[in-house]
Amino acid sequence: MHPGTIIDTGLAKHISDDTLRAAGAMDDEGRPVRDPARQLKTVAQGAATGVWCATSPQLDGLGGVYCENCDISPLVTGAGEAAWRAGAEMPGVLPYAVDAEAATRLWDVSERLIA
Numbered sequence: 001m002h003p004g005t006i007i008d009t010g011l012a013k014h015i016s017d018d019t020l021r022a023a024g025a026m027d028d029e030g031r032p033v034r035d036p037a038r039q040l041k042t043v044a045q046g047a048a049t050g051v052w053c054a055t056s057p058q059l060d061g062l063g064g065v066y067c068e069n070c071d072i073s074p075l076v077t078g079a080g081e082a083a084w085r086a087g088a089e090m091p092g093v094l095p096y097a098v099d100a101e102a103a104t105r106l107w108d109v110s111e112r113l114i115a
Helices: 017-022 043-055 079-085 100-114
Strands: none
16 A cells, blocks of 8 residues: 655655655755645545555455555556656556565565564
8 A cells, every 4th residue: 555655744854855855745945745646645645545445345355456546556567667667657556566476475485584
């Protein structure tokens, strides 16, 4: 689940103002930039996806999906992947991030490491 970029949660104190400005998340006066189309959200907007995930019947019986913007994110494949990796402002998740076999292997390794 991706809530978006929310710089006024207290976590931004670990990021320099210059970095936040360079990312377009803060204006020159130090104010947060709000642009949900670019994932720059308020706390409430960011929380909305988590609430949606917890309550949406659309997710009943599903597992291993990636959600953002109150929806299941589309897979980014083919020609769209290069644009996505280059920072194009488009929703989506790369297939490896929701690969069920990889998740099973990771779970198995994690169990062995903590056993």
